[in-house]
Amino acid sequence: MNDGSHTGGLSAKEIVEWSTRYTLFDWAAQSKISPIPVASAKGVYFYDPDGKRYLDFNSQLMSVNIGHGDRRVAEAVAKQVETLSYVNSAAMTTEVRALLGHKLAQLFPGDIEKSFFTLGGAEANENAIRIAKAVTGRHKILARYRSYHGATSGAITLTGDPRRWANEPGIPGVVHVLDFYHGTTRPMDSAAEALAALEETIELEGPKTIAAFIIEPVTGTNGILVPPDGYLEGVRELCDRHGILMIADEVMSGFGRTGRWFAVDHWGVVPDLITSAKGLTSSYVPLGAVGIRREVAAHFDDHPFAGGLTYNSHPVGLAAALATIRVYEEDGLVEHSAKMGEVMRRHHEELAARHPSVGGHRNIGLFGCLEIVRNRETGEPMAPFNSGSPEMAELSRFALDHGVFVNLHWNQVMTNPPLCITEAELAEGFEVLDQALEITDRAVTG
Numbered sequence: 352m353n354d355g356s357h358t359g360g361l362s363a364k365e366i367v368e369w370s371t372r373y374t375l376f377d378w379a380a381q382s383k384i385s386p387i388p389v390a391s392a393k394g395v396y397f398y399d400p401d402g403k404r405y406l407d408f409n410s411q412l413m414s415v416n417i418g419h420g421d422r423r424v425a426e427a428v429a430k431q432v433e434t435l436s437y438v439n440s441a442a443m444t445t446e447v448r449a450l451l452g453h454k455l456a457q458l459f460p461g462d463i464e465k466s467f468f469t470l471g472g473a474e475a476n477e478n479a480i481r482i483a484k485a486v487t488g489r490h491k492i493l494a495r496y497r498s499y500h501g502a503t504s505g506a507i508t509l510t511g512d513p514r515r516w517a518n519e520p521g522i523p524g525v526v527h528v529l530d531f532y533h534g535t536t537r538p539m540d541s542a543a544e545a546l547a548a549l550e551e552t553i554e555l556e557g558p559k560t561i562a563a564f565i566i567e568p569v570t571g572t573n574g575i576l577v578p579p580d581g582y583l584e585g586v587r588e589l590c591d592r593h594g595i596l597m598i599a600d601e602v603m604s605g606f607g608r609t610g611r612w613f614a615v616d617h618w619g620v621v622p623d624l625i626t627s628a629k630g631l632t633s634s635y636v637p638l639g640a641v642g643i644r645r646e647v648a649a650h651f652d653d654h655p656f657a658g659g660l661t662y663n664s665h666p667v668g669l670a671a672a673l674a675t676i677r678v679y680e681e682d683g684l685v686e687h688s689a690k691m692g693e694v695m696r697r698h699h700e701e702l703a704a705r706h707p708s709v710g711g712h713r714n715i716g717l718f719g720c721l722e723i724v725r726n727r728e729t730g731e732p733m734a735p736f737n738s739g740s741p742e743m744a745e746l747s748r749f750a751l752d753h754g755v756f757v758n759l760h761w762n763q764v765m766t767n768p769p770l771c772i773t774e775a776e777l778a779e780g781f782e783v784l785d786q787a788l789e790i791t792d793r794a795v796t797g
């Protein structure tokens with residue numbers, strides 16, 4: 352047995368026991384969790400302390416986009432820690448801040464030119480709505496039901512999915528709207544219908560009270576929902592017409608996940624504010640950012656920005672981001688994501704053809720999911736809304752036992768590997784899923 356001062360040498364069992372006893376895990380009753388102890392990771396694989404290898408089919412939290420253990424990022428981080436690990440972000444600045452600000456102004460869509468740096472996605476969204484309220488002088492924020500925007504008090508109020516419920520009442524002024532998707536059992540609406548519903552909500556709420564509409568351009572955890580053509584363009588037009596700022600939450604969909612740098616790039620839409628985290632540093636170091644359009648940022652030329660963070664522009668995070676962006680560029684990972692997305696689609700199609708429990712599938716780049724159903728005709732999901740099921744749990748356990756980590760969301764199996772994945776590695780993951788789906792096929796009725 353190790354004492355508390357020990358910094359290594361714990362057994363796999365002790366790692367789990369100590370972690371669950373002394374630390375709190377996210378979103379769960381603590382007695383119900385059984386975390387996988389992880390000792391190291393490289394490329395698309397991670398390893399437990401006993402050396403068992405797992406294919407990371409979810410890039411951890413859809414975030415390790417460049418893959419694990421890239422020396423180029425590790426060295427940049429180590430060098431920054433050694434040279435200058437921290438400065439007061441209000442009174443001082445650094446070369447890495449200048450360089451990353453400049454780089455993001457090139458990468459972000461359109462004239463999004465100025466960045467505010469945070470520690471993660473939720474903080475980025477908090478500051479995006481702070482900026483929108485300050486610039487417009489309005490107080491309401493529209494958000495969508497099928498969304499996740501983070502777990503701080505503003506961000507969890509913006510969140511439309513059931514993770515919000517236990518956190519209510521949240522901040523005032525948030526109004527949720529429906530989008531173009533209504534679950535497995537009903538077909539997608541057209542862009543026109545979804546936009547008409549949005550327009551009606553804007554009218555009923557009073558356009559001049561609404562500061563911003565925040566959306567995930569391609570929805571992440573709530574089902575990899577790819578908007579029909581015309582939807583984002585229509586949102587942009589409605590926002591323009593009513594002086595409402597459009598906030599694109601690209602915390603999950605950004606940095607190559609969809610096969611473009613940002614999801615909005617597929618439709619050529621420029622939001623007023625864009626939020627980012629996860630893929631920005633591929634999670635090597637925590638960092639988030641709010642990108643702000645030139646005209647919106649100009650508001651703060653003469654009005655003080657009423658926000659701040661001790662870790663705004665943390666040099667180590669910024670160095671990780673710069674090195675990560677260099678990796679995307681050097682290795683052509685954004686283009687590779689688009690190409691592998693086509694391969695993923697073929698795998699999805701093959702699984703849907705072979706397995707009656709695959710009721711649907713979606714992907715854009717390497718942002719994908721399979722919808723598992725009990726009955727294809729009725730579309731009844733294999734796990735109900737906001738719940739799991741024994742079959743889904745068994746499917747995930749089978750995949751894990753066979754060395755593939757997949758993330759489940761109710762009746763959905765996420766397929767979101769690191770963007771550096773090869774065709775052979777994709778095939779390896781889908782081969783295991785092919786076997787695992789026999790479990791859910793057995794529960795199919797009708």
Ligand SMILES: Cc1ncc(COP(=O)(O)O)c(C=O)c1O
Nearest residue numbers: 471472473499500501602603628
């Ligand atoms: C779309 C989206 N926005 C915001 C967040 C919150 O980011 P963070 O957990 O870094 O605060 C997430 C996290 O999953 C996300 O997927």
